Amino acid sequence: MGNVLVVGDAPRGKLGAGSLEVAAAGRLLADALGARLVGGLIGRDLKDAAETFLTSGVAELYVVDDPRYEPYLGEAYAAAGEAILAASAPRVALFPHTLDSREWVSRLAVRRRTGLVTDCVRLAVDDGQVVMAKPVYGGSVVAECVVRDEPQMATMRPGAYEPAAPGAVGRITPLEAPPVVPRARVLEETREEGPAGPRLKDARIVVAGGMGVGGREHWHLVEETAAVLGGAVGATRAVTDLGWVPSVHQVGLTGTSVAPDLYIAIGISGAVQHLAGITRAKTIVAINRDPEADIFRLAAFGAVGDAQAIVPAFVERVKQLRK
Numbered sequence: 001m002g003n004v005l006v007v008g009d010a011p012r013g014k015l016g017a018g019s020l021e022v023a024a025a026g027r028l029l030a031d032a033l034g035a036r037l038v039g040g041l042i043g044r045d046l047k048d049a050a051e052t053f054l055t056s057g058v059a060e061l062y063v064v065d066d067p068r069y070e071p072y073l074g075e076a077y078a079a080a081g082e083a084i085l086a087a088s089a090p091r092v093a094l095f096p097h098t099l100d101s102r103e104w105v106s107r108l109a110v111r112r113r114t115g116l117v118t119d120c121v122r123l124a125v126d127d128g129q130v131v132m133a134k135p136v137y138g139g140s141v142v143a144e145c146v147v148r149d150e151p152q153m154a155t156m157r158p159g160a161y162e163p164a165a166p167g168a169v170g171r172i173t174p175l176e177a178p179p180v181v182p183r184a185r186v187l188e189e190t191r192e193e194g195p196a197g198p199r200l201k202d203a204r205i206v207v208a209g210g211m212g213v214g215g216r217e218h219w220h221l222v223e224e225t226a227a228v229l230g231g232a233v234g235a236t237r238a239v240t241d242l243g244w245v246p247s248v249h250q251v252g253l254t255g256t257s258v259a260p261d262l263y264i265a266i267g268i269s270g271a272v273q274h275l276a277g278i279t280r281a282k283t284i285v286a287i288n289r290d291p292e293a294d295i296f297r298l299a300a301f302g303a304v305g306d307a308q309a310i311v312p313a314f315v316e317r318v319k320q321l322r323k
Contacts, residue, residue, distance in 0.1 A: 023164040032125040094154055159201065204261045208233070261281075287303045
């Protein structure tokens with residue numbers, strides 16, 4: 001019986017939000033399999049990130065810490081990941097589903113000649129087999145997959161599991177950074193300014209807008225609603241593609257999957273790619289001119305009408321109630 005390995009992410013030396021979620025998924029799986037839970041980290045200046053990740057209950061944490069891992073290059077990360085797999089001998093290896101891991105973990109699976117299931121939302125053990133579940137067809141179907149080769153690899157969707165509670169603290173095992181000559185090099189990095197207010201993935205309230213807002217000049221309706229509620233601003237892909245707001249605000253299958261207590265959709269028709277990113281919202285409120293819009297299928301409450309008439313009245317009422 002091999003170990004269960006959970007590999008966190010630590011961009012710029014800080015432990016990523018999904019790392020403790022993956023650790024929680026790994027802990028449950030290790031318990032079900034009667035296996036040992038171990039961890040891995042790749043990056044630069046990982047002392048603080050490693051100490052935090054170690055509290056997730058991993059018995060041993062394999063760390064590859066080297067300046068060459070910043071800025072990120074997929075080939076270098078895949079080589080480091082292979083070193084961690086060799087040291088930890090896992091039966092199952094889990095990773096956060098991030099923009100970077102979509103690339104380098106795929107490379108790693110090819111190098112190890114094994115299968116990879118991406119964007120998983122649930123793991124289970126059935127008759128000794130690890131079953132990995134992921135949404136497909138825009139979230140309308142959940143596929144259950146079994147990887148025949150080992151290590152069985154999966155990336156886990158953000159928010160699929162609650163972050164791991166503190167557990168027994170194991171030990172850190174440093175590994176040498178393997179030599180690699182990447183075929184590409186980063187010449188320059190430009191970082192997009194992050195949104196003000198709560199981050200989408202952490203927000204308890206998200207107010208999102210689509211093309212039905214009526215134009216860029218009316219986008220303030222979304223921002224004012226989010227501000228008065230203390231929520232984060234979200235958007236459909238069509239809106240971000242047009243440049244109304246930066247892509248960091250995009251909600252959906254190709255953007256951020258969110259799980260707020262309240263999701264307000266203003267002028268969003270409800271394309272399957274968008275709906276796939278909001279299925280874990282506890283309460284959805286939709287405002288749309290079209291009474292047949294697909295967004296109403298998920299909404300607990302809906303208002304049929306023009307957002308430009310409905311939203312200002314709603315914002316004003318909230319302000320009155322908060323006086």
